[in-house]
Amino acid sequence: MIIYKTKGWLDAIWHFHTGSSAVSLLKRLSVVTIYVTVVTVIELRYLDLRLTDTPSQYVQALGILLSLLLLFRTNTAYDRFYEGRSTWGALVNTMRNLSVMFNTMLPQEVRADRLFLTKTISNFAVALKNHLREIPQLAELELVEDWQQKEFESVDNWPNEVVNQLRGRVEQLYANRILTDAQLINLNDQINRLLDVSGICERIKSTPIPFSYSLFIKLFTVFYLGILPFTVIEWFGYMTIPIMLVTSYFLIGLEMIGVEIEEPFGTDRNDLPLSQLAHRIRVDAHEIMRLPVAKEDKMAAKPDFMIVN
Amino acid sequence: MIIYKTKGWLDAIWHFHTGSSAVSLLKRLSVVTIYVTVVTVIELRYLDLRLTDTPSQYVQALGILLSLLLLFRTNTAYDRFYEGRSTWGALVNTMRNLSVMFNTMLPQEVRADRLFLTKTISNFAVALKNHLREIPQLAELELVEDWQQKEFESVDNWPNEVVNQLRGRVEQLYANRILTDAQLINLNDQINRLLDVSGICERIKSTPIPFSYSLFIKLFTVFYLGILPFTVIEWFGYMTIPIMLVTSYFLIGLEMIGVEIEEPFGTDRNDLPLSQLAHRIRVDAHEIMRLPVAKEDKMAAKPDFMIVN
Amino acid sequence: MIIYKTKGWLDAIWHFHTGSSAVSLLKRLSVVTIYVTVVTVIELRYLDLRLTDTPSQYVQALGILLSLLLLFRTNTAYDRFYEGRSTWGALVNTMRNLSVMFNTMLPQEVRADRLFLTKTISNFAVALKNHLREIPQLAELELVEDWQQKEFESVDNWPNEVVNQLRGRVEQLYANRILTDAQLINLNDQINRLLDVSGICERIKSTPIPFSYSLFIKLFTVFYLGILPFTVIEWFGYMTIPIMLVTSYFLIGLEMIGVEIEEPFGTDRNDLPLSQLAHRIRVDAHEIMRLPVAKEDKMAAKPDFMIVN
């Protein structure tokens, strides 16, 4: 995720045009340039296609429908981005609540359990981040008891497993009468929220905009850009080429931002700072439980960097 | 549901135009083609209807209202698609939570109950999928106790019956003091969510966009496409025919995607991968409860296929 | 509610134009026809009003604002329709959950209570339907104990009374120790949902779109239709009359669908199938509680009819 607070406009524009989608955008613009150049030269030098008479109201009607479809694309992509962000925000809130609850419910005597629960809270965010980015890294998890490693290795879905361990410990403390009925009931909703968060993220990741719409909008854009030069060539002459290039840049670019935004859990420049949020959760859990945390974690939890993954 | 990650554009376009709605789309486009050809030939060869003088602002005003109505259609259809997907996503989350709860609350001694509950969790998703697709298949359900078959055969609504069996077992464990008051309270919300999911899916399936709107938008599109050729014929001549064909393709196609998307529980190409999600639930429930699951189930739970039902 | 799955287009269009709003639509279109005819004849035969010079951009600007307002009307009307449908959907879910809960919590010995609760669940949907349609029919309710009739007759709001009876029985079973604390807590949310459903429906029914907006949109449509003929008369000549008629049909029709949809609890053709949903609840409650239900009820619960109230 890019957060520009201090840097200037030019840097921002530069950054924006060097990501991976920028490359893809350039490819498409090259195709447009070739097409427009060919069309312009043929029209102006050789033969006059009937298409230059395209009446304005027809092109405008197309333009309005295309604008509305692009806005629909933008709105749905943004909604997913925002839902992804809100969901991770809810995870931060839940983890803080669980930390406060464990801190105030569990006596200092059950030191091992307090440590285990704090580390498990930290682990969930890390496991979810890696699950969404499909990078299974056991090393990033903080295991405090011996049996944990074997359990993780025997299952596929690590966020599920972390919750299994968390609730397992809670039920055990309840069976041992360290937690009362009322406390178990109070903890329940917050623990259930964890797998809700994990499932919502999986859903956002696995369900893009229906393929029909995505393809349809692409085809429409191609048709519109294909017919547009004919309607302006008479007025612009050879200036049609740069004008068409800029127009294509805006139409294609808008569609591509949609594609990039709607799956916000990767490491693209517009994606969410999952790594920072996971560190935030780790730092807060430790601070609330009055346990020490490494200074690097504290640094990584701050949103001050230019580019944050 | 189609997920194109690896294949190219051309394959995608080909696929898109070979489904069942594609056939229906072609039929309608044929009608348009015949109409436009007749109109064009008559206008250019024989008589000049007054309609060619249709002023541009009139057609544009129609075009804007039609575009807004098509967007309304698209938005409502997409909302249903998304609500359907979110609801099945919520089912996955609930089932994982129930699995974790049963795993940590029930001691290993009640092995039969653990098995029964795991299988019942798996059965719900399968029963709901078949209920929505109206294919009653008892064979797909995993029955572990003898009385179950008779019960299923005596009722019509299988998702209701699965929940009846699930809650029946939970209340029995509570009566036998294996589950405490607090645990029964904690399980309650998650169990209630199951019939919420089932009812929401039934509602989406049985309530399309109000018929008046659906018909109204169709009539409006027909009128617009009927009057459009007259306004461009003067400029395009015989090119009116291909231009109108493409225009009709976009207007009619947009409406048809709406129809296809708004009921997302079938087996159309844009529909939701219910079968895969049901397998996902089965695999996760078994993994969390530490019960073995068939390898084919694990395969079927992965979203890697080109076309997933 | 009309559900066309099998019948053809022509039937659908015929049906659509024979309802009560169709009559009202025809009346308004007659007024438009008279006005346009008078204007056209005067303009073409006698005097040239200055209005025929109305510049296109002015009419277009009006057209865009009017289109956006009609879409606003359509969106808000549809939202109410959808909220009404979702609310009744939630009622179905709640009733199924309550049935499953009563079935699994109450032992077979309290047969009278099981019967009373099943019938009371069925009664709520019927009472709510009749309350919304303002047809107080005691005969449709299934009373199983003698005191019920007197109670119903002494109060005005029957849905409230049904819930009073339902919760009264639950609290009594709790006082008699047949329901435990945990079970009473679990039942609570579902019972509370009933009066939420009833209140939401009352609200949708009693609060249409603010009168100012409704009137404003009507006035705007009248003004637009009043000025439109002058801007096209020059081009269309006497064809202005049929063209204006079709245009009015779309603009007035769109507004009228909004009026019809936004109060979806009546028996108009677009209204919700409350009667069918109430039967659905009755059938499911009996099936879940393993009580017999009349075959006619089962038939009436199916959504297969052409027109369902």
Place this chain on the structure above:
Amino acid sequence: MIIYKTKGWLDAIWHFHTGSSAVSLLKRLSVVTIYVTVVTVIELRYLDLRLTDTPSQYVQALGILLSLLLLFRTNTAYDRFYEGRSTWGALVNTMRNLSVMFNTMLPQEVRADRLFLTKTISNFAVALKNHLREIPQLAELELVEDWQQKEFESVDNWPNEVVNQLRGRVEQLYANRILTDAQLINLNDQINRLLDVSGICERIKSTPIPFSYSLFIKLFTVFYLGILPFTVIEWFGYMTIPIMLVTSYFLIGLEMIGVEIEEPFGTDRNDLPLSQLAHRIRVDAHEIMRLPVAKEDKMAAKPDFMIVN
């Protein structure tokens, strides 16, 4: 709130134009009339400003942006109106639920408590209505115990105080073992909803649309109306004056309805019928608790009046 079911159109239009915002609307329209008259006379009689050459696409672009902004204004105002109505609807539901709960949980022996709670339920809606309308009237509250008056007089926020009294009595009944743990838990959510309702209403009342947007839209409208006559004067001549007047009526009127709707708790013609809803709550609470209620209250709870405050 105006509800027109029986009266005709002309009455409705008359009513609409005699409220307090109508006066304000007339004032603004007078300013527009003067401006347009001056501009028209100067243009047509004396000098030709360059502005009459304003190209159509420029004015149209302005018109589209202005239309979208007015729609944004309309949508946000309507959302507040609807949120206000839904919130009061939720209050009705909550109060009915609380009445049913108190009726079925409390034995007939604690007659004084039953009376106190019924009256307190009625009081909350009245206190909230008066709090929102800033008319502190102790007389409208029904006090049944001596200490209440002194308490009300010692605090500023009466809705808070009513809830304080309500929960105070509930906790006292719990301390006296008349309410059990489970019953106290069940009552909790409904009681908490009361202050949620009160806070949401206060928020809607105190937070209009951000001032920047409100001012911005006003300035934009002024600029658009200031430039519009120049673009039509050539075509309309002296008819520019009435045409501009009607146009201003629609643009300014739309903005003013927004202002009126977005704070729906006053006594304007479009505002919510708070008084009727408060009576509705009083009547229902008494009916459910089987306590007598005055006939005037029953009358005032019905939505049948032409104009309901």
Place this chain on the structure above:
Amino acid sequence: MIIYKTKGWLDAIWHFHTGSSAVSLLKRLSVVTIYVTVVTVIELRYLDLRLTDTPSQYVQALGILLSLLLLFRTNTAYDRFYEGRSTWGALVNTMRNLSVMFNTMLPQEVRADRLFLTKTISNFAVALKNHLREIPQLAELELVEDWQQKEFESVDNWPNEVVNQLRGRVEQLYANRILTDAQLINLNDQINRLLDVSGICERIKSTPIPFSYSLFIKLFTVFYLGILPFTVIEWFGYMTIPIMLVTSYFLIGLEMIGVEIEEPFGTDRNDLPLSQLAHRIRVDAHEIMRLPVAKEDKMAAKPDFMIVN
């Protein structure tokens, strides 16, 4: 936050144009003025660029897409503003509920605990306000027990710490049997809401609209404003300069209001009155708990000022 109820229009416009964003707006408008002047002079005096032939439909299509994007910007910014306001509104409601609960659950004997909880409720809103505005001020918090200061100084996130102290005291009262199981369960949801509020505010603050969209809309505006003068210069002549200035004012201004609104926790003129809301919470908590509060606090809780931070 600016609330204009009594002052006139001119004051409002003056105020609006003297904030910090106004300065920024002026800078941008100066750039536009220079550009337009240069273009106009060159075009009219020296050479005729081909661009003046830009066809109207092209510029209009751009204008429509830009209008829709600006509306998207406005909608998303407003949604954040509204979410921020609603969240603080929810905080007010929660705090009142907690105050009522503590007042009615805790006997007068535990005077020290009642005082501590009231002050802690007040502290949360203040700590959150300062946390969001990044001004750590211990002096504004009301500490009533000695150990508190040390705790605050040892942690970074003060809202977390306040909740830690609040729940710590509640769990202690529960361990001491002053609060029962049912009361602890009832308090739980309200306490959990506090960190939800705090997390939602942090999320709104740290996640602006995705950078791509923000930059894209800026670039599009620049391109549109760059090409617009050529299309009107022929008609307007030197009047192009003031006309362009006003147009730029509206386009750039709309985008800038979006930037200002979307992070509503600062002390800009459109920002939320956090300080007033925090005082509101303090005053209400004390009033409900029957504790005295300073008169200045009461004054600061009122929304009557012209400009409220």
